[in-house]
Amino acid sequence: MAPSLRNSHNTINVNNLLLIADITEKVNDEYSGVVNKINAAITLINKSGIDTSTCSCLRKTRNNHCDSFTYFNEKLPKYSIHQIKRISEKKVNTLIDNGTLSIMEVPMNFELNLGQQLQVESYQQDKPILNDTGIVEHLDSLTFPLHFFDYETFASAVPKLDGTSPHAQIPFQVSIHTLKKDGTLIHFEYLADKLEMPNQMVSEMQEFTGLNGTFVSWHASFEISRNRSMMGWIPEYCPYLEYINSHMFDLEKIFIADYMDYRFKGSSSIKKVLPVLVPKFSYAALQVQDGTMAMDIWGRMVLDESFNDDIDQTKNNLLEYCKLDTLAMVEIYHSLKQLID
Ligand code: SF4
Incomplete structure (x- = not known):
């Protein structure tokens, strides 16, 4: 049973709010991974130039995009396939592999749910x-x-x-x-x-x-x-x-x-x-x-x-x-x- 948060005076017992445990081993396990990421970031920062024409999130759904997505993908159409409501990463990749980046170019027979189809239709009919x-x-x-x-x-x-x-x-x-x-x-x-x-x-x-x-x-x-x-x-x-x-x-x-x-x-x-x-x-x-x-x-x-x-x-x-x-x-x-x- 979890310890009571209140003592006999009905005030909060702060010590019972927290669980104190030794997690040194878990931290050590994570340590090398974090160091590798820091080194990769330092290497990237020290590069004299980076490719700004696209980034790897092009193949991911928009939930994974950061605020710099449009900066790194400036050639992407304003209404890109990433905006199709709840489109899966698999479908994003299938469309990109077929050269489709704009909602305008999504083929009529491409498998989408009803809401997604209506969104594509709305764009293609501009209404x-x-x-x-x-x-x-x-x-x-x-x-x-x-x-x-x-x-x-x-x-x-x-x-x-x-x-x-x-x-x-x-x-x-x-x-x-x-x-x-x-x-x-x-x-x-x-x-x-x-x-x-x-x-x-x-x-x-x-x-x-x-x-x-x-x-x-x-x-x-x-x-x-x-x-x-x-x-x-x-x-x-x-x-x-x-x-x-x-x-x-x-x-x-x-x-x-x-x-x-x-x-x-x-x-x-x-x-x-x-x-x-x-x-x-x-x-x-x-x-x-x-x-x-x-x-x-x-x-x-x-x-x-x-x-x-x-x-x-x-x-x-x-x-x-x-x-x-x-x-x-x-x-x-x-x-x-x-x-x-
Ligand atoms: S969207 Fe942002 S986080 Fe993703 S690869 Fe591009 S710049 Fe990096």
């Missing part, structure tokens, strides 16, 4: 491929008011709040844009000043939305999981959180199955979809660029005593980021409605 019926069915299933919402969360390896586990994602921020049937759009936002159980946030959310309408999120499994965690931490809000989860619609779903555009570059991320559907909206000018950055900045603001950035400006940057995420969903929704109406 999005839509399943109008599927989109209509999805949008018709929603009940007004529509609450477009998004959480930002904080996580740490060592739990900082009683009742939470390592890496538990604790919501500290939410943005909700509520679209009423008459077209009115209203906004609610909450940003916590300290790390705490999200009672206050959920209470204010409930007051704003009530238990009605459909909650719309992007990649909703994230919000659903956060709601499940909160049901355990703050059970008094179970009815509300259960309502959200049972009236949830994942807007991303449309861009996985019913709307394919090669300009999404094989992704259904809101950051790839938004600039194509609503070019006037952009994340580019924001100080906070993604959820990881939001977590890092907020965590330092509330937990790091040496944080000396402008607090008001930092809060504003966080609010602007989360607000754009939910406004982007509203704009994408309007854009879909225009397409099918």
